[in-house]
């Protein structure tokens with residue numbers, strides 16, 4: 001068996017390009033619109049992704065997936081497939097390596113599990129969803145494996161499956177928790193207040209299944225370098241948790257599993273859970289004792305990796321004639337199979353956005369025989385804001401109050417359900433700035449009153465909301481006598497600018513020119529960073545780097561004191577890192593750290609640090625906010641919808657890098673346009689089979705569907721968040737669908753409460 005040469009971790013470095021990034025006139029790195037440091041390797045094709053590592057002796061694995069949703073494998077004949085040229089082995093439940101159940105994803109941060117489902121994979125003959133892997137064909141080439149996979153004959157004993165949401169939603173139950181929060185929250189008596197309200201709205205909103213459709217399909221290349229040592233290149237947003245959970249499944253120590261994710265070609269939550277393809281890739285490599293690559297086809301991503309759940313939500317609002325909310329009810333039912341437990345947090349926005357004395361939010365789940373659902377960009381908040389922010393708009397029309405004014409009237413001063421103060425919240429300011437730049441005041445209030453030839457024109461607005469999470473994490477920072485510095489964290493670069501902003505922060509924190517810095521990431525062997533999810537990565541790593549840099553400064557202070565030169569009186573209290581050295585804070589003395597290291601005869605010093613526990617999340621209500629403004633045009637004769645203008649005015653703490661931040665918000669808005677107008681995963685409710693598992697039939701937005709998008713940031717630092725920053729990976733999609741639905745109402749007078757808003761719903 002071949003031995004995999006340990007591949008160096010991904011290292012990102014800023015390459016000076018004065019024309020593109022005129023850093024000379026920047027006062028600091030934080031807040032500078034630096035271009036992405038990983039940009040050039042990606043556009044030139046030099047970046048290598050998980051399926052592009054080719055260790056010696058590599059074999060290719062292809063999955064065979066079930067074509068029924070529920071039942072048993074009555075027989076499985078692999079003999080014809082095995083006789084084909086190139087086939088090395090075929091795994092089924094009869095001969096697959098014995099594997100343990102993985103732990104489900106644990107949001108408390110204590111456990112390291114990250115499975116979306118705790119099913120043991122290919123360990124028995126039971127079929128639980130249509131698309132479940134039933135065999136793995138391993139061959140010399142991808143083509144041989146793909147062809148042989150078509151020759152595996154499976155006989156199923158089919159049983160009736162639960163697939164239709166409408167048929168089974170009445171069986172919904174209250175889950176134990178919703179990502180660690182109570183499933184129900186009650187303040188006052190919302191139903192009684194609703195019945196007594198002067199003005200009320202009460203409506204049901206429906207959203208379909210969705211899939212992530214990252215451009216890079218899920219892929220892994222696995223190598224067992226010893227019986228109990230696994231190296232796996234995987235397109236994951238959670239290297240450390242993958243290592244821990246793969247360790248559980250194969251009964252080896254987490255430290256013996258090295259998960260390397262050099263670049264990830266989009267994930268959106270779809271690569272945060274350990275799905276069966278990664279497990280089966282490692283199992284195949286173990287079975288044949290050779291390196292194996294398993295890359296899902298686009299169709300198989302739909303079958304093997306879950307997406308966003310279908311959902312039905314009720315929002316009921318009661319208000320006084322002057323617009324003060326007296327009742328807010330938001331309930332929802334979502335789906336999760338009985339081998340998973342993820343209740344999507346649709347009611348989270350309603351817990352934090354509006355002041356009211358009577359509130360009820362409640363979530364239910366219904367078990368269906370589908371692939372496990374999972375997080376998909378702002379899971380819960382994206383579809384939750386569709387319902388809530390549509391209802392607020394409906395109430396505004398019922399009251400004849402401008403929808404922005406209605407939100408201003410009900411802006412809370414403390415968190416409506418937790419009672420805690422807000423760490424930072426300037427949503428009203430974001431609305432005011434956005435309204436001015438968008439020209440909100442120029443629209444007409446009467447629906448269906450604006451026209452441009454055959455097009456009906458309308459404007460909409462909705463609130464964006466996403467919590468500001470921070471998770472515990474670690475980082476290591478090293479200073480070298482050659483004047484460079486290296487930052488190490490098991491972080492993930494999925495295209496959002498992780499490496500870039502971490503270099504900016506570390507350079508500022510160390511007081512070093514940014515081109516002296518190296519950021520090492522994408523490997524579970526590095527210090528423990530959290531999952532790149534929950535929009536937590538930037539601040540989680542920043543907090544750990546701060547601790548590590550403090551540790552480095554302690555070492556420098558100690559060395560400088562012992563050296564007895566101009567810094568003989570330096571202490572932690574009177575010093576700072578600045579201009580490439582250790583300085584007295586009053587600026588009177590300083591020495592380059594290279595001098596301090598050289599005098600001490602040290603090649604390098606390093607410090608590893610853990611971020612303090614994120615206690616601020618308990619003391620304060622911490623969130624990011626925004627106002628999504630849009631204009632749509634609807635063809636009066638055909639119902640065709642075009643989004644013609646977009647402006648997002650965001651309140652997301654301090655912006656570390658406006659260029660990557662605007663990109664994140666734009667990406668979220670584009671995904672939201674898809675969610676609102678064209679995307680939908682279609683299940684055949686008779687068979688539980690996804691009917692449109694391809695980009696030809698699942699319609700993500702393309703360039704012509706997307707208008708120019710203006711993004712404004714309040715850029716107000718949150719005093720309780722590291723660097724004053726918040727994560728911004730997810731908030732961009734929130735509020736988008738409601739803003740579009742509200743604009744469609746403004747244009748046509750038709751209120752569409754079911755996504756996607758396709759033209760048939762407008763005729």
Ligand code: MOS
Pocket residue numbers: 237267268269270272375376377378379532533534535730
């Ligand atoms: Mo995100 S849906 O937490 O990757």
